[in-house]
Amino acid sequence: MLTTQRKQYLMDLLRRDGQVVAKAVSEALGLSEDTIRRDLRELAREGLLQRVHGGALPAMPASPALADFGARERISQDAKAAIGRAAAALVVPGQVLLVDAGTTSGHLVRSLAPDLRATVVTHSPSVALALLGHEGIEVIMLGGRLYRHSVVGVGAATLEAIGQVRADLCFLGVSSIDPEAGLSTGDFEEAAVKRAMWRAAVHTVVLASPEKLATSSPFRIAGADEIGAIVVAHGTDEGLLARYRALGVAVHVAQPE
The missing domain is CATH 1.10.10.10 (Winged helix-like DNA-binding domain superfamily/Winged helix DNA-binding domain)
Known part of the structure; x- marks a missing residue:
């Protein structure tokens, strides 16, 4: 043949x-x-x-989340705010948190209780700056080369620093998530950093805003069955959510205000 x-x-x-x-x-x-x-x-x-x-x-459609940081800030704003609030409710005082970069992560950290005492480890300057007013939260910045597209640190220095962390909880941002194709993103080095963050935490929660669902990006991070939970927007198709639950993934549905 x-x-x-x-x-x-x-x-x-x-x-x-x-x-x-x-x-x-x-x-x-x-x-x-x-x-x-x-x-x-x-x-x-x-x-x-x-x-x-x-x-x-x-083949699946490419994710709108592959756009640059500024463009992504304008996508699914209400859904991302709700997902951020729902994710913040999962945090327990005293935890060490690995917080990935991303526009939804910004909503997450701004939704943390003002009196929360915890440690946040991040490679995102915007996440770190959003926590300046939280005096009870110790912020640890990871170094590395600035990847301007996502406004985030990447590279060998970032990976080495993550290797010294053992977090209770990782809030992971992705460009794409699908039950079969798994988690993926648009940059090779950024995928390596996200993979290291997932592996450095006891439990990983993916912040899955609507535009990321049932899409595919070039560089794989992990299988969908390898994460602990996802947080999705209210109104997400129940058939899709059932496929995650069948993989043993906990599904948290964010409720609108």
Whole structure:
């Protein structure tokens, strides 16, 4: 079977079944899994599907959250404010918190109780500045190279600093989240930092505003089944939320004011 024929077969299978399992296809065609995986990688680079562990799924739309920080501040403002309040309610006094960068994270820290005593570790200058008025919160800034697109520290120094932290709770921002494709973002180095933050915490909560749901970004952070919880906006499709719950992910639905 020629390469073009194999790829057409894979796309037809994807349209019919909604997924491609590399091992099953290799057995059906009598070809190696490496050959099928190579075809899937090439199709993914063309934007025709999304690669996942063991095979492929239909291509998903790119996330609006890939825009720069200023543009993202104007997206889903009410939903992000509600998600920030709901996430702040999960914090227990005395905890060490890893707080990721992002516009929703800004709403989170501004919603923390004024008398809260805790420690916040962050690589986001905007998160740190938002906590200046919280005298009971010790703020630890992580160093690194400033990634201007997200206004956040990245690189080797940031990763080394995160490695010295053991947090109770990590509030993670992502560009995209999907039950099958997992968590992803638009920059390779930023994905590495987010992955390190997730691994440095006992429990991770993803702040999932509406524009991030059921979308895909280029660089994977973790599987959806590897996080503890998500906070979503009121009105999020219950069918989608059921898929997260089936993975063992706790779902917190933020209520509007």
